[in-house]
Amino acid sequence: MKIEEQPLEDQVYELIVRASTDLPADVVNALHAAQQQESEDSPAKNVFSMLLKNVELARQNKTPICQDTGTNIYHIYYPAGVSTLQLKRVIQAATVRATENSILRPNVVDSVTGKNTGNNLGRENPFLQFEEWEQDHLRIELLLKGGGCENVSTQYKLPDSELEAGRDLNGVYKTVVDAVYNAQGLGCAPGILGVGVGGDRATSHLTAKKQLFRKLDDTNPDNKLAELESRLYTDLNSLGIGPMGFGGKTTVLGVKIGSAHRIPASYFVSIAYMCWAYRRHSLTIQNGEVKYD
Amino acid sequence: MIELQLPVSEEEIRKLRVGDEVGINGTMITARDAAHKYLIEESPDFIRSYLENSLIYHCGPVVKQSAGKWSFVAAGPTTSIREEPYEATVIQNYQVRGVIGKGGMGEKTLSALKEYGAVYLHAIGGLATLLAESVQEVKDVFMLDEFGVPEAMWVIEVKNFPAVVTMDSHQKSLHSKIKADSREAAQRLIHPVM
Numbered sequence: 001m002k003i004e005e006q007p008l009e010d011q012v013y014e015l016i017v018r019a020s021t022d023l024p025a026d027v028v029n030a031l032h033a034a035q036q037q038e039s040e041d042s043p044a045k046n047v048f049s050m051l052l053k054n055v056e057l058a059r060q061n062k063t064p065i066c067q068d069t070g071t072n073i074y075h076i077y078y079p080a081g082v083s084t085l086q087l088k089r090v091i092q093a094a095t096v097r098a099t100e101n102s103i104l105r106p107n108v109v110d111s112v113t114g115k116n117t118g119n120n121l122g123r124e125n126p127f128l129q130f131e132e133w134e135q136d137h138l139r140i141e142l143l144l145k146g147g148g149c150e151n152v153s154t155q156y157k158l159p160d161s162e163l164e165a166g167r168d169l170n171g172v173y174k175t176v177v178d179a180v181y182n183a184q185g186l187g188c189a190p191g192i193l194g195v196g197v198g199g200d201r202a203t204s205h206l207t208a209k210k211q212l213f214r215k216l217d218d219t220n221p222d223n224k225l226a227e228l229e230s231r232l233y234t235d236l237n238s239l240g241i242g243p244m245g246f247g248g249k250t251t252v253l254g255v256k257i258g259s260a261h262r263i264p265a266s267y268f269v270s271i272a273y274m275c276w277a278y279r280r281h282s283l284t285i286q287n288g289e290v291k292y293d
Numbered sequence: 294m295i296e297l298q299l300p301v302s303e304e305e306i307r308k309l310r311v312g313d314e315v316g317i318n319g320t321m322i323t324a325r326d327a328a329h330k331y332l333i334e335e336s337p338d339f340i341r342s343y344l345e346n347s348l349i350y351h352c353g354p355v356v357k358q359s360a361g362k363w364s365f366v367a368a369g370p371t372t373s374i375r376e377e378p379y380e381a382t383v384i385q386n387y388q389v390r391g392v393i394g395k396g397g398m399g400e401k402t403l404s405a406l407k408e409y410g411a412v413y414l415h416a417i418g419g420l421a422t423l424l425a426e427s428v429q430e431v432k433d434v435f436m437l438d439e440f441g442v443p444e445a446m447w448v449i450e451v452k453n454f455p456a457v458v459t460m461d462s463h464q465k466s467l468h469s470k471i472k473a474d475s476r477e478a479a480q481r482l483i484h485p486v487m
Contacts, residue, residue, distance in 0.1 A: 050423065054422055057422045063367055065367075065422065066367065067353060067421040068369075102356065105354075105355040105443060116440075116444075147372070151372065174482075174483045177482045177483055184472055185397070186374065188419050235482050239479060240475050241475050244418060247471050275418065276419060
């Protein structure tokens with residue numbers, strides 16, 4: 001597969017525009033369903049009406065759904081022979097252009113000097129994860145993850161005596177309930193939870209974040225994890241935290257759990273909390289045909 | 294919906310109660326992390342007239358500039374609790390009548406609201422395009438070069454800016470209530486009685 005930089009830069013630019021200004025269909029459907037469930041005239045119902053109005057307006061105006069255009073997280077699946085350096089160059093160029101056009105906020109700050117780079121490029125930003133695969137096409141997935149929800153994301157080390165959580169899926173369950181209780185409305189609830197079980201500290205977080213690229217209505221191929229996802233979804237929505245932490249029936253829109261192998265000494269559970277403005281889209285290029293999802 | 298016209302008096306602000314929905318009109322200023330640190334550590338005098346009897350908006354906007362004029366493209370609230378170490382002193386020193394943000398604030402700020410007569414107004418997180426539309430004009434900007442776009446202090450004129458009072462000057466906080474209620478529910482799930 002040969003990559004031509006110019007059309008690809010335009011396509012990645014379009015991917016960023018879609019991610020920042022339009023929510024995927026499964027998320028919009030979930031927000032509508034949540035609005036239906038809340039009681040008439042409740043603050044929660046009002047919040048959902050405003051959210052949906054904002055989503056519609058952002059799509060029409062092609063302006064950001066949220067001003068915090070977040071950490072830009074890319075997962076790139078590429079066939080043999082593609083240069084990842086070239087892909088990196090293309091993504092960086094599209095990022096700079098999206099920043100110039102107010103699609104992305106200048107959001108990258110040098111942690112030592114405190115200076116904003118002004119163009120969204122910096123060390124580890126945008127964050128790119130490359131994976132060569134056996135398929136013949138290129139797939140670029142993008143998630144814009146804001147700071148409010150990243151700040152309530154967390155990691156546990158099991159066993160945990162305070163939670164009475166052991167090294168099993170019931171222990172995992174307890175950590176997730178605790179994390180969502182601690183987050184309250186601060187992560188811009190209703191949240192979508194990516195949970196990573198196992199790994200080391202770094203791969204545990206990566207596993208959690210990777211779950212956020214799944215669709216809300218998919219089914220986990222692992223039966224035990226599928227069961228835990230559904231149990232958590234029901235129970236978390238009984239906490240009464242509600243959208244923005246105003247109280248209500250909808251505290252989470254989805255729970256997605258993945259696992260990584262661990263070494264015997266460690267058992268980490270990582271929780272990647274994603275805000276309701278769940279900005280994820282993908283770009284697939286196959287035989288010259290370009291598809292966005 | 295209660296109309297809140299800026300500048301606003303302490304007396305008017307003390308009438309507001311948790312749960313009140315307000316539409317804000319007038320001139321206010323954005324300030325977030327770097328600005329709060331600056332307000333406390335440097336005590337700049339030039340900013341006083343913008344803060345007195347007005348509101349601070351915890352927001353780092355997406356902006357654009359055409360023909361030398363700034364405008365807001367996306368401007369929802371950012372998480373307020375990060376300003377907890379500073380906010381009570383800012384309210385006291387600058388006679389600010391309230392802050393707009395998301396997620397609520399802590400005990401120290403709640404006490405300052407009572408003592409000095411101010412409120413915490415919750416805007417909806419992620420409502421960036423809609424809230425930017427209520428910003429009629431960007432009147433000025435301070436510390437843009439030093440802090441960058443998100444952290445600069447933007448002086449804005451707003452019309453019908455929607456927010457809900459979630460902490461008032463009578464020691465009431467919606468956030469404490471929801472936290473206490475959900476704590477019981479969470480404890481039942483984490484430590485079920487066998």
